[in-house]
Amino acid sequence: MPAAVEPTRPPTASNIVAGWAPLRPPFRALLPGLVQAEEHLNATGGQAWGLRWRALADAMGDPSGCTLALNAILADLGITLGLADTGGQWRVVLTIARDASTDEIRAAHAVALLVEADGWSRLKRCCHGRCPRTFLDATNAGTRTRCRLHTRPKRTQR
Numbered sequence: 001m002p003a004a005v006e007p008t009r010p011p012t013a014s015n016i017v018a019g020w021a022p023l024r025p026p027f028r029a030l031l032p033g034l035v036q037a038e039e040h041l042n043a044t045g046g047q048a049w050g051l052r053w054r055a056l057a058d059a060m061g062d063p064s065g066c067t068l069a070l071n072a073i074l075a076d077l078g079i080t081l082g083l084a085d086t087g088g089q090w091r092v093v094l095t096i097a098r099d100a101s102t103d104e105i106r107a108a109h110a111v112a113l114l115v116e117a118d119g120w121s122r123l124k125r126c127c128h129g130r131c132p133r134t135f136l137d138a139t140n141a142g143t144r145t146r147c148r149l150h151t152r153p154k155r156t157q158r
C-alpha cells in the first residue's frame, strides 16, 4: 500500500511546480481573474466559498495568514497536476474537483500568480472615504490606492 501524501506539506524547493514562466508588470493576462477575485473578496453572502475569500481579505497585512487563506481556497478547489495526451501532444494539465467553479479557479490562480510576481503588498483596502472594499493592484508600479468603484476612468486621448 503506497504511503499517503501529506496534504499540508509546506512548499519547499523540491515541491514547487509553479513559476516556470514568471510574470512581470503589466499583468494584463491576470486582469479577468483579478476582477473575479475582487468580487469574491468583497462578496457579502454567507456561502462557503465567500467565507474562504473573506478569510483572505481579513488576513490582509499578514503574509503568512494570507498564504494560509489562499492555500485553503486552492485546496478546496481540488486542483491537482496531471499529464494528458491531446491528440499526439503531451500537455501538463490541472485537474479540478468535480463541483469546483471555474470562475473561482481563475480568480485564485490569478491571485497566486500576482503574489508570486510581487508579494502580498498588492492586496489592498480602498482608501476612499469609508469604502470597505478590498482590491488587487495590478498596475505596473503597484501604486493604486482605490478600488474599481472609486478609480476614475482614464481619459482617452484624441
Ligand SMILES: [Zn+2]
Pocket: 126, 127, 128, 131, 132, 133, 146, 147, 148, 149, 150
Ligand atoms: Zn472604494
